[in-house]
Amino acid sequence: MTHKTDMNIFAQLESEVRSYCRSFPTVFTKAKGSKMWDEDGKEYIDFFSGAGALNYGHNDPIMKENLVDYIMNDGITHSLDMGTTEKATFLKEFKETILKPRDLNYKVMFPGPTGTNTVESALKLARKVTGRTDVISFTNGFHGMTIGALSVTGNSFKRKGAGIPLTHTVTMPYDNFVSDELDTLEYLERFLEDGGSGVAIPAAIILETVQGEGGINAARYEWLKKVEEICRRWDILLIVDDVQAGIGRTGSFFSFEKAGIKPDIVCLSKSISGYGLPLALTLIKPEYDIWEPGEHNGTFRGNNHAFVTATAALTYWKDDQFEKKITKQSERLYSFLEDLVASYPELEGQVRGRGFMVGVCSAKEGLSEKIAAQAFERGLIMETAGPKDEVFKLFPALTISDEELEKGLQMIKESVEATVNPKELVTNG
Template sequence: MPPAPLSVFETLESEVRSYCRGWPTVFDRAQGSHLYDEDGHTYLDFFAGAGALNYGHNNPVLKRALIDYIERDGITHGLDMGTTAKRAFLEAFQEIVLRPRDLPYKVMFPGPTGTNAVEAALKLARKVKGREAVVSFTNAFHGMSLGALAVTGNAFKRAGAGIPLVHGTPMPYDHYLDGQVPDFLWFERLLEDRGSGLNQPAAVIVETVQGEGGINVARAEWLRGLAELCRRRDMLLIVDDIQMGCGRTGPFFSFEAAGITPDIVTLSKSIGGYGLPMSLLLFRPELDIWEPGEHNGTFRGNNPAFVTATAALDAYWADGQLEKQTLARGEQVEQALRAICAELPPLPRQHAAGSTPGQPGPGASYRGRGLVWGLEFADRDRASAVCARAFELGLLLETSGPQGEVVKLLPPLTISPGELDEGLRILARSVHETA
């Protein structure tokens, strides 16, 4: 059947819209790992609200808590006032997340979005250190406002700023130079050389897994080396865990596997549990030098999000089972991706990034952790074709990477083994039928 009419979106809504172009239908309802359009078609969701729906759509446990709160006329809009909903969240977050991990962080509510948290992190780091420069990494993505764009690598997104993006310096991410030089050699040299042009940075901001950048996974030893470099050079380490936190890689925080404790952490997306806007800034107590009201925002007290966030912590993080389940599901994904790549014919190596011309290379490769995976094609146009075919077959997938060359898998953490297997079969069919 043809897609549902999109006339009002096409005539009234801005040209900036994007996801609806790849999924040309009108969605009406959703439950668990599925969405349904107004014509009754069913779609398995390997997108999960760009990582904002780790617990699936309309999770019944979270929905019940939200409905009960609304029906009793609980506070909806609270700025930074004390409310019972905020208190319950802070107590649960401390008891279930921070204390068991021996994390001493103070909690700040900077505003409802991830980029709000990043802006607050950069602002705090500069305030603490009294310096302007911040180091980021190649292919990083940290948000769409000006400060966050200044530490984002994607040229298309940066160009949208319309003005120079200053006080940010990119460094090579893990694997960026294919292991040809020691880790942080360039970074260390610039810091040591008074003629390098790099001002002493206030902070370094990093994603342990770069989602929008192409599912680039940093090694634990690389992250530990970065943390040690920051300590030695008097720079704050900021981990952007907006998409990879809340269990996406297995543990609640994506940096746990590396055994590091960042100075500052940003959280958003799935911290609210239900897809409701919410973000957190976590930082060491000694960094809490804010003056009252020095950083604020009208919607930083989204109490319905506090309610669903608390319900999510109680339901999924009190017993540690979700982490084990996510790692098991990740193994299921990895096996499927390995089989897909093994069946693809090799392409001339000159079509693959960082390869030697004239020698055959793999047609695709995969990488990931937990339940975030990327399938990268040597043919840069292939990923978009695969996602388009998957949509026709009832699976929602998006691309990532600087040229959209990676198919990104981001299913809900609550997905069943059967649903996951179904989606992986559709992916394999989509790859086969776009050859």
């Protein structure tokens, strides 16, 4: 007889800070591709993908095989920033497969294993390079939970958790934050030009091309291009936080590619390891790589297991077939959501996002959370985003099959129907 976990163990022993287990109240035991199973054997379609850390799905077979072989041959697990065969292999493959074909020239820094580590290193380096202290960030941006990264995060609930004032940052309105008519960058530039604005020339501007936790807000390519032009004009470093929007999530490996910009610093984490293993990169234009040895470090920056799987993950990008698959399925995702909003005016919905990073914002308070809860009951894992959790968010694995995608979309449609027309609810058992 299989042992079944007592759900009370989490409430009894784990901190109150836990969150996802409250939204998905079961005990998971197995995962493969775009599916997960709990201890009762119930199957779930995963439209969450580890909040963007599992863009290639769960337990990719090639990555798994390479990792198991490496472990069984006593490959090095932990190496700080010492040289290892696996790190060298990854660096070479990353340059040849990703950077070179995109005409990008970056030095690769391993700052520590998480997204907030790469953001912290980017902010420190920008201040070191320019000698300035302030950083401009944007409304609804999310960049991490440590103090520096939190200072450029917009969410007031998260910021309050710091317990201290968060300083040396200025928040400006993101694209379309106020309205479609207001040019938010004209507003930003006026602050830079006017000596009476109270805003000093910053060390850097940091942004997400598509804001994930902030509500799946996608900046227009022309807006991103203009940000880069402002940075060049005022000698400000441009930092793109591609922790969640990168590694194919918005359709191309880097989310900024189609905007035609080349950031000074790029932050990567989440799916860069390919397998869900902790790894983060800070990509730095060579002229700005002025660190002193050890000036920024981290005990777990030499995660060789992650180097193994990250190298295997790059095989998806050897040609353009994977990107074409993402493009085709993302068109299906977006058209489905547009049809959904049109079919259910009760949603008061607006489709947001780009690529496989999309969602629906509902003007009705609490409705998106109810839809996500209904979806979970039906066997679909989907989270919410935005300051008030007003967006239900679709993050399927980039490797998902057409059949699994359609099954998940049908569950979303049923969940919306059950939420807006509860009296007409027909369960599927």
